Amino acid sequence: MFKKMLGAFGVGAPSVDTVLSNPNTRPGLLLGGQVNLTGGSHDVEIDHITVGLVTRVEVDGAEEGYDAIVEFHRVQVAGGLHLREGQQLALPFQVPVPWETPVTDLYGQHLHGMTMGLRTEVAIRGAVDKGDLDPVFVHPLPVQERVLDAFGRLGFQFKGADLERGHVSGVHQMLPFYQEIEYYAAPQYAHGINEVELTFVANEHGMDIVLEFDKRGGLFTGGHDSLGRYHAAHADADGVDWAAQVDTWVRQALDQYQNLHVGHGQPAYGAPAGYSPPPPPGYGHAAYGHDGHYKEEHHHERHGPGMGAVAAGVVGGAALGFAGGMVADELFDSSDEDEEGDEE
Structure with a gap:
């Protein structure tokens, strides 16, 4: 070494x-x-x-975004x-x-x-x-692995992943950033959504699963974003048909969006813009927000110059929707630059 x-x-x-x-x-x-x-x-x-x-x-940043270590x-x-x-x-x-x-x-x-x-x-x-x-x-943790596998099996195609500075509203979050795993919509949902961003916020008991949907605009309506928030316990990893569950979540989001936006892009009667009912517990239920209300970005000035053995698994990247989208990065090309001293 x-x-x-x-x-x-x-x-x-x-x-x-x-x-x-x-x-x-x-x-x-x-x-x-x-x-x-x-x-x-x-x-x-x-x-x-x-x-x-x-x-x-x-x-x-104030003028444009940047990466920080x-x-x-x-x-x-x-x-x-x-x-x-x-x-x-x-x-x-x-x-x-x-x-x-x-x-x-x-x-x-x-x-x-x-x-x-x-x-x-x-x-x-x-x-x-x-x-x-x-x-x-x-x-990934078992639940995360099952959800990611379900997206691939439903036909979503991996676009990329990154970490965003900030917090997801309504979720107990310890770290100063959250991960977004981005997918292109599967064909069966492409009439209503363009892309989906998946975020996990885990703890010792389970995790919140946040889906942000980039809506496809129609002839008289512009595109919109909406969010669904769900919860899963670690113990449920092998007890749920995750492909069916993810399909339910996506279709719920499409139905919710259609119910809240009728006519020429106006909210349905009695449902104000940004409508966000409280999240009931359990699978198949969610809290919804619109236009990014659930994710709060924190803006900062730039500082400075800048399990034991894990099995490879039996399901290939193509089945998971990752074909052609996953390549090795060089680790921290400039690890001593653009650094922030945040700790847990």
Whole structure:
């Protein structure tokens, strides 16, 4: 393994090499490994060593959007160490992977647009060096996997995935961003919608599933967005016909939209624009909003210059609607630029 010299501390500095036990993980699991330190040409006092999960997030700026590298969870590995000249230390760690951590890989394929890594930070006498960056591959929870599989089986075609800075209204969300997995509409729904954006917000009990529909405009009506919010428990992964359930959700959204917009794009009588009934629990029910009411973007100024083994699965990317849409990204081409210091 390549050992990165801690360049911030000059010639003869220590080197660091972080090794993950398994870079494949899932939300809610522990990501384990060890930080290997090798002393340089002189003794040093190490204030702390931390590891943090980092990813690339799209941020809306005042004039135009930009990408920022965001650290969203960190764990201290060690502190107050005296590292002697040439000394070798192996420091084990375990990082709890937050439940809301976005999915980066599915059935052995990488979701185009997603990047995730574990970065090691070493502080010596108040100076900090971000000494090592290792790729992390986050696989879906069982419910997420079943829903994604259902979209593919229904004929939706994967368009891309990204992380948006902000929060989904009406959902208890811990991280400062949410993931959008985008699909082109399947043929049987193409008369009413153009695209669907899928968002998961998970916790230890289950997850909220948010669908944003880009509506197709008619002769006298413009296109509109609407949202459906649903909930699923982790225990329900194998107890639901997910293809049928997703079909129900999409058709509910189409019916709701048609009921609220009649005539020349006007809401139905008694239903004000932006109508949003409270979300009843259970499958097949949702809270609806229109024109993006459920997703609130947070605008920020730019800062600075810038499970054990996971099986590949038996269903190929083509069956999931990912054919031709999933390619490996280079991980953080400029990981030291456009960085925001957000933590969980």
